[in-house]
Amino acid sequence: MLRKQSLLAIAAGLALAVASQSADAAKIKIGFLPGVVDPFYQVMQLGVEAAAKDLGVDVVTQIPPTWGVQVQTPILDSMIARGDLNYIITAPTDKDQMVGPLKAAVDAGIKVITVDTFLGDGDYVKGPVKFPISYIGSDNTEGGRIAARGLAKAIGGEGTVYINSTNPNVSSVEGREKGFKEVIEKEYPKIKVLGPDYNLDDPNKATQQTAAVLEREPKLAGVFGTNVFSAQGAGAAVVNAGLGGHVQVVAYDATKLAIELMGKGVVSLVLAQKPFDMGYMAVQFAVADAAGVTSLPRRVETGFAIIDKDNVKDPAVARFVYQVPGK
Ligand code: T6T
Numbered sequence: 001m002l003r004k005q006s007l008l009a010i011a012a013g014l015a016l017a018v019a020s021q022s023a024d025a026a027k028i029k030i031g032f033l034p035g036v037v038d039p040f041y042q043v044m045q046l047g048v049e050a051a052a053k054d055l056g057v058d059v060v061t062q063i064p065p066t067w068g069v070q071v072q073t074p075i076l077d078s079m080i081a082r083g084d085l086n087y088i089i090t091a092p093t094d095k096d097q098m099v100g101p102l103k104a105a106v107d108a109g110i111k112v113i114t115v116d117t118f119l120g121d122g123d124y125v126k127g128p129v130k131f132p133i134s135y136i137g138s139d140n141t142e143g144g145r146i147a148a149r150g151l152a153k154a155i156g157g158e159g160t161v162y163i164n165s166t167n168p169n170v171s172s173v174e175g176r177e178k179g180f181k182e183v184i185e186k187e188y189p190k191i192k193v194l195g196p197d198y199n200l201d202d203p204n205k206a207t208q209q210t211a212a213v214l215e216r217e218p219k220l221a222g223v224f225g226t227n228v229f230s231a232q233g234a235g236a237a238v239v240n241a242g243l244g245g246h247v248q249v250v251a252y253d254a255t256k257l258a259i260e261l262m263g264k265g266v267v268s269l270v271l272a273q274k275p276f277d278m279g280y281m282a283v284q285f286a287v288a289d290a291a292g293v294t295s296l297p298r299r300v301e302t303g304f305a306i307i308d309k310d311n312v313k314d315p316a317v318a319r320f321v322y323q324v325p326g327k
Contacts, residue, residue: 028290029058030283031079031110033090035117036067036201038228039255039322040275041091044115046324047279048089055287060085067167067201069097076101080108087286089279091116095171099129106131113285115278117171124298133289136281136300138273140172143304144179144226147250149187150269150306151222154248158190159221162213164206164230165196176226176252194220199230206233207240214241222248228255235261254307254321262309272305272320 032048034041045061052059062079064071072093079085088110092098099119102112116137120129151161163180165173177196184191194213199206206229214220214237223238225231231251235258238247244266251258254272261267285296305320312318 028086028286029060029084030286031082031085031088031090032059032061032279033072033076033079033088034063034115035072035091035093037063037065039324039327040116040228040253040273042324042327043322044275044279047276047281048283049279050276051280051283051287055283057283057287059283064093067093069094069101072098073101076105080105080110085110086290087111087113089113089115089282089286092119092171093117093167094169095119095121095174096169103131111286111289113282115282116273116275119171122171122299134282134285134296134298134300136278136285137302138172138304139301140175141179141182143252143271143273144176144181145183146179146304146306147176147224147252147269147271148180148183150308151224151248151250152184152188152191154250154268155191155221157188160192160194160217160219161222161224162210162217162220163193163195163197163224163226164210164234165198165226166201166230167198173226173230176224180224180226196226199233201227201229203229203233203236206230207236208233210234210237211241214238214243214247220247222250224250224252226252228253231255231258231267235266238266239264254305256321256323259307259312259321262307262312268308270307272307272322274302274304274320275322277302 062075088105105112112132114132114135118135121127122135124130124132184193197209223234225234235249238244249267250269251267252271254270258267258270305317307317
């Protein structure tokens, strides 16, 4: 009898503990501050919102209209000043310059999770910046290597190629450029790499820059556009010059436009990242941290779907094209 009673007491205690853990999770409020308005971060927002709904937490989202420290920092400061956030999930727009502003969040008692881009060298265990809970995003250096091999194959292993990118000192695109150049240098002695030019996340500037290179280098064989805007601008310049199919484009980021350009033979390879997963997992990490989990990985690589004309119609691949309802 006594034994039955104490078992009942333990069960009641456990139920209470579980209830209070989920009550703690329900109490947390998360700020979501991505890099810029674009289909990649809009899909990430869908992941954040889905997880918030599933886990019963509140999220406040603010998406900067343009890319950069000058725009992201005041939004971050206002999120800190609200005084009601426990976590900030963010994509730092500069790996060094956003360290101070995000450290101020930590000093105000807000924990930080970085998605898509990281601070410092991204090694939050041994590197110079250790305060974020985790980096959840692509292995962008590997993505650059994949892009290089794809472009090299598309141009038959020789010729001149050009990189159009967004900004220096941003971990994501920097990794892509590095991985791309590394593979070309080591594996393709007959390919010469030009660039990167930095378009500052402006597709029109990317178009102009690529058009200028096409003009200067009549034998240009390929272009690597390192993100949504770079690939969009590069693709437009190739189309405008009537060179679709002659100059091969590899696009980082699976926008509908990139897929359309693939259908027209302008883009030969598209790397889809997994922004939904990044957003969903970041919220899960915040909830787990709030519940007392201490062994969360400090780096999570979310992988890619690599899309070409042969698999683009396969639903298992096509589901990774960035789909934003109503857009
Ligand atoms: O490529 C993504 C993201 O990974 C990068 O950090 C910034 O540009 C995008 O948001 C695409 O526009």
